[in-house]
Amino acid sequence: MNPATFGKLLAKVRKLRTHMLFAQFGSSYFTTAWLSNHITKPHERNILLMGPPGAGKTCVGRIVGQKLGMPVIDIDDDVLERTWGMSVANKLSEIGGDGFIEEECKAVCNFNATGSVISLTGSNPLHSDAMHHLKKSGLVLYLDVDTEDIMQRLSRMKVNRIVGQDAGVSMREILLYRKQFYEKWLDARVLCGTGDSVEDVADKVLRTLGRYEDSESEMFISTRSQRSSDPKFFSDVVIEGLAPDGGLYVPKKGFPKLEPSEWLRISTMPYAMRAVAILENCIHPMDVSPVDLSKMVHRAYGQNFANQSVAPLKHLTDHQHILELFHGPTASFKDLALQLMPQLFAHCLPQMCNYLILAATSGDTGSAVLNGFRNLKDSDRERIGVLVFFPEKGVSEIQKLQMTGFQEGNAKSISVLSDFDFCQRSIKQMFGDSNLMGHLAVEYATVLSTANSINWARLLPQVVYHCSAYLDLLRNRTLAFGDPIDVCIPTGNFGNAMSALYAKQMGIPIRKVICASNHNCIISDFIASGEYDLRDRKLLVSNSPAIDILKSSNLERFIHHVSNGDGTLVQNLFLNQERERFFKVSETLRQKINLEVQAGWCSEDDCLKAIHEVHTKTGYIMDTHTAVGKVVADRIHDKTCPLVLCSTAHHGKFALAVLKALQCQNIPQDPVEQLDKLCTIGGREQMHEALLKCMRDSGSHSHKICQADFNTLADEVENMIQDSFLRVQ
Known part of the structure; x- marks a missing residue:
């Protein structure tokens, strides 16, 4: 199969998969009126609003139902209290927290509805059976409301205890504990900004729903795209790396713009949670679900x-x-991308082929990409390899030692007697060589991709x-x-x-x-x-x-x-x-x-x-x-x-130059001794312990050095594929 045919097949598979799930959207392109007229009235699926007590699920549900002309069901009022013949508060007082969650599950599992906006209870997600039953009926939207806003609302409502909150546990602690369950069941997050009103949240729910109805909003195009160009999904551009016309992929309609209140909310989060909140806006949940992304x-x-x-x-x-x-x-800063990118790559890959990642580096990318792809789980390493080309005399000694430590398994490095530009140019030439790409696809069922920053x-x-x-x-x-x-x-x-x-x-x-x-x-x-x-x-x-x-x-x-x-x-x-x-x-x-x-x-x-x-x-x-x-x-x-x-x-990483800059005398030649010298100057707190350990463990690695010849590098690519994917099991 030649690369062009393979690419068309892959595009058809991805398009079919996406349409089988839901279509895609970009939130900033919809008005409430547009949404009310264009969101498909889901006769067979419900809209399920999930979140903690005080998130506004009931009020938001009423507004959304009115906007979309859909029935509104509140699990507390319309299911639990009718089933039990008493208020939720009385039931909780009668049987206690653990018993309440079990009884709530029984009532919910006997409940069925279609085409409705359903406001869940704050405790529904605590029981797996209840959520499996509910989730089968529709789309679960998590109203991710600021904890401070929730605390204020609950205080105004004079709620001082919720289901599962034991004696000695504060409201803030139980809300934090509950968050893991909401994160487990969501299909899409409705990130609520600090101080958002119920009306604000309802509008965001509508925009989130719209995201599933517009298949064109989050597509990608080549920087060299003409009107007739075929747009691609996120998964496509991650796998392909470089566009067929030689351009780089970019979002067709640009990046989503977050509101100031949302940025204020995100500012209170630790880094990983910030990353989740930001990236969820940039990666459609049907390409990478919020649960998997998190x-x-x-x-x-x-x-x-x-x-x-x-x-x-x-x-x-x-x-x-x-x-x-x-x-x-x-x-290196490359780690911020290359600890995540290999996971995204593995997630997006079809199971039908092997993939070899090629990277050219002027130093830092090499060790970062080798480290990132080596740390994939075993099943992914069996079909994903990475080969790095770097200039033999164009990196620091410590950078070289970092890279040449990778010489076996699915991650290897090779130096070239030229500069970075030659390495990068050769890789781009390989992607443009239809004979080479076709040969690798037919002979080894292997597709080339890239981990350089040309990859989205x-x-x-x-x-x-x-x-x-x-x-x-x-x-x-x-x-x-x-x-x-x-x-x-x-x-x-x-x-x-x-x-x-x-x-x-x-x-x-x-x-x-x-x-x-x-x-x-x-x-x-x-x-x-x-x-x-x-x-x-x-x-x-x-x-x-x-x-x-x-x-x-x-x-x-x-x-x-x-x-x-x-x-x-x-x-x-x-x-x-x-x-x-x-x-x-x-x-x-x-x-x-x-x-x-x-x-x-x-x-x-x-x-x-x-x-x-x-x-x-x-x-x-x-x-x-x-x-x-x-x-x-x-x-x-x-x-x-x-x-x-x-x-x-x-x-x-550049110890020799830095020691010279600091006007040190008698600078040692050994990289480990250079790092030790820097420790004496800046103190241990300024040293990078993982780097120091890597150098101490590395010793001196022999590595392959290639002439600056395209065919030679192409041969090394084929050798790597043979070593990685044709091993006798």
């Missing part, structure tokens, strides 16, 4: 990060704050930490919601910068994104001039190798964004780049670009000087990439609002 997110950000805050925001000096993105297992599932989780940084400033009262911030990001491939712009699209008040380059300043030159010129430009080795990139992949998403989705323009520009190694945007478009981003670059000397100065003044040790950002931010930022500086890697 499990993946908590697995990704649970025990894998050394800091409890996952991505803590720390004050540096004056208006500057550092967003530490390096507390994951491989000490790699980019999307990065949006979360930009949102989270603003919410931390909100929570610690540095600003009020709506006050702007600027963000400074050391960038080469533009993925991290693009994710900040997407956070802005979701409603985070980011004024400007400042892009910081080292002396490979292709991005800053483009933003200043509107010309992207690769002619006669050579990649220069630097102390910040993760941004040693000349061909910036995610710039294509940015131009699509600022040109209001002009696929023809994007296609012409990037085809010209491939042919001529050059393109230029119009002056009008360049001015629009400058409204969104600013840019600058930093010399090697200034980078090291910044590390020394910051340590001298504050005791804080930056890595070389953060230092590039610091230098550029100091030059560009006007200091009229807070600035968030993204610290994309731990300083220990």
